[in-house]
Amino acid sequence: MRSSMWDASSEKHENLKEAVTIFLIIMAAISFWFLRTWNKHSRNPEQAPLPPGPNGVPLLGYLPFLGTNLHHQFTDLSRVYGPIYKLQLGTKLAIVVSSPSLVKEVVRDQDTIFAYRDLTVAARILSYGGSDIVFGTYGPDWRRMRKVLVSQMLSKTNLDGCYALRKEEVVKSISHIFSEKIGTPIDLGQCAFSTTINTTMRMLWGGTLQGEKKSDAGSEFRKVVEEMIELLEKPNVSDFFPALARFDIQGIGSQAKKLLSVTEKIFDSAIEAQINKAQNERVPQNHEEKGFLQFLLENNNHQDSATTLTIQQMKALLMDIVVGGTDTTAITVEWVMSELLQHPDEMRKVQEELTEIVGMDHLVEDFHLPKLHYLDAVIKETSRLHPAGSLLPPRCPSQSTTVGGYHIPKGSRVFLNVWSIHRNPSVWDNPLEFRPGRFLNTDPNNSFDYLGNKFQYLPFGSGRRICAGIPLAERMLIYLLASFLHSFEWRLPEDTEVDLSDKFGFVTKKVTPLIAIPTLRLTKLELYA
Numbered sequence: 001m002r003s004s005m006w007d008a009s010s011e012k013h014e015n016l017k018e019a020v021t022i023f024l025i026i027m028a029a030i031s032f033w034f035l036r037t038w039n040k041h042s043r044n045p046e047q048a049p050l051p052p053g054p055n056g057v058p059l060l061g062y063l064p065f066l067g068t069n070l071h072h073q074f075t076d077l078s079r080v081y082g083p084i085y086k087l088q089l090g091t092k093l094a095i096v097v098s099s100p101s102l103v104k105e106v107v108r109d110q111d112t113i114f115a116y117r118d119l120t121v122a123a124r125i126l127s128y129g130g131s132d133i134v135f136g137t138y139g140p141d142w143r144r145m146r147k148v149l150v151s152q153m154l155s156k157t158n159l160d161g162c163y164a165l166r167k168e169e170v171v172k173s174i175s176h177i178f179s180e181k182i183g184t185p186i187d188l189g190q191c192a193f194s195t196t197i198n199t200t201m202r203m204l205w206g207g208t209l210q211g212e213k214k215s216d217a218g219s220e221f222r223k224v225v226e227e228m229i230e231l232l233e234k235p236n237v238s239d240f241f242p243a244l245a246r247f248d249i250q251g252i253g254s255q256a257k258k259l260l261s262v263t264e265k266i267f268d269s270a271i272e273a274q275i276n277k278a279q280n281e282r283v284p285q286n287h288e289e290k291g292f293l294q295f296l297l298e299n300n301n302h303q304d305s306a307t308t309l310t311i312q313q314m315k316a317l318l319m320d321i322v323v324g325g326t327d328t329t330a331i332t333v334e335w336v337m338s339e340l341l342q343h344p345d346e347m348r349k350v351q352e353e354l355t356e357i358v359g360m361d362h363l364v365e366d367f368h369l370p371k372l373h374y375l376d377a378v379i380k381e382t383s384r385l386h387p388a389g390s391l392l393p394p395r396c397p398s399q400s401t402t403v404g405g406y407h408i409p410k411g412s413r414v415f416l417n418v419w420s421i422h423r424n425p426s427v428w429d430n431p432l433e434f435r436p437g438r439f440l441n442t443d444p445n446n447s448f449d450y451l452g453n454k455f456q457y458l459p460f461g462s463g464r465r466i467c468a469g470i471p472l473a474e475r476m477l478i479y480l481l482a483s484f485l486h487s488f489e490w491r492l493p494e495d496t497e498v499d500l501s502d503k504f505g506f507v508t509k510k511v512t513p514l515i516a517i518p519t520l521r522l523t524k525l526e527l528y529a
């Protein structure tokens with residue numbers, strides 16, 4: 001009885017909450033509509049027109065028509081409205097750009113204006129209020145953090161130095177597959193993700209976190225990272241109607257805070273452990289044992305204001321490396337393996353190259369990697385067809401400007417549709433075919449790299465906000481793939497096919513996880529132990 005009364009009153013409470021929410025959305029939308037109409041009338045007649053775009057419904061704009069696979073839908077819309085168009089999404093004006101020449105206008109010609117991000121509620125919380133690199137405001141703090149990451153932590157010397165840590169984790173994964181998974185179907189994306197996150201954790205904490213503590217942190221982090229990425233992908237009413245953000249209608253803000261508190265504990269205990277270690281024991285001076293965190297803490301002791309970070313900034317930076325670097329790498333590995341299983345001839349060519357360069361009685365080592373040209377071309381071709389960031393994290397102009405002759409208002413959310421450019425037949429020959437040969441470097445002056453200088457190929461973005469982790473991502477991708485492909489033969493389970501369909505998200509994933517069966521490839525069994 002008590003319970004049914006409680007249920008009834010809780011139901012009424014829910015109904016009331018829903019009614020208030022709808023009322024608030026309508027009020028916010030009416031105010032916005034009013035302001036927009038007023039703005040339209042007061043616009044300078046000499047100002048360039050806004051880009052074309054589909055009509056939406058009053059108040060909500062195009063929101064009710066948005067599907068889940070935004071990169072596909074945005075590509076279809078560009079066939080109707082052209083390479084730059086607008087969409088009204090609640091109170092937000094979105095601009096979608098999908099041609100190399102217009103992308104160049106954004107990320108090269110007007111790079112400073114577009115060097116800002118448009119933060120969602122979840123992103124703001126998970127980035128410590130935008131104190132990181134990915135979501136941080138373009139300015140001195142962002143510049144200092146990028147400098148520490150790019151030119152110091154990810155310098156060639158540092159990356160060469162911590163190769164031993166990467167190797168230990170990759171060899172551990174190979175041994176694990178050898179001892180437990182031979183001949184059985186495994187989820188290759190999960191396998192790539194575990195190896196990537198364990199390797200990343202190892203590089204962050206160095207050789208100092210041992211035994212149980214280390215593996216606990218790894219698996220705890222894996223769960224949290226997955227949940228964080230899911231949250232960053234969820235459409236949130238508060239982002240389309242910022243006036244409603246304080247009500248946190250879908251609870252996304254509070255979930256983000258909960259997840260942040262879990263990572264806080266992990267970071268705090270790792271920082272404490274490093275500081276204690278530095279006080280009580282010999283601190284490793286060689287790169288092989290030294291993790292990025294120790295590097296950051298030591299860096300701060302040098303009192304060089306050009307590279308000193310606050311503890312909050314350090315945590316935000318660690319978060320960027322864990323969240324921005326692991327899923328992207330693991331998913332790219334999964335896509336490459338999917339394409340190779342779909343194209344056995346290409347798989348054969350990659351494995352022949354591995355046999356020639358590495359040989360059958362060694363495991364892959366760092367020094368082999370620059371010689372694996374065919375595998376490099378396969379990774380590049382896969383990143384063309386399946387870029388991890390299909391629309392890139394949206395940019396946000398700091399002032400009103402003009403792109404392609406159209407007015408782009410300050411504060412709009414600008415999507416660069418890399419997925420569509422990478423598949424455009426007027427840009428690429430037979431773009432839907434998987435042809436790694438197009439990336440084989442025959443003319444060194446005209447080859448493709450990841451640096452975003454050719455605007456038809458942008459898997460790591462371009463301009464000031466280009467991926468800051470490219471040196472590590474490049475090494476991890478080729479090392480993981482070369483190791484998996486050199487140590488094992490891979491086949492699909494009976495009566496299954498590779499599904500290459502994708503779904504939009506913070507990172508563009510496969511709809512169906514890749515399941516494959518490994519068998520031994522090397523005859524010297526001691527190599528797997």
Ligand code: HEM
Binds near residue numbers: 326
């Ligand atoms: C295959 C792996 C990776 C892919 C495909 C990838 C892709 C991207 C893309 C597309 C962007 C947005 C660029 C833009 O807006 O123009 C980005 C940004 C970023 N990535 Fe990566 N990334 C990868 C690995 C990593 C790793 C390993 C790290 C860290 C060690 C990292 C750190 C970052 C950071 C900090 C940013 C923000 C840059 C800024 O806004 O200034 N990424 N990444």
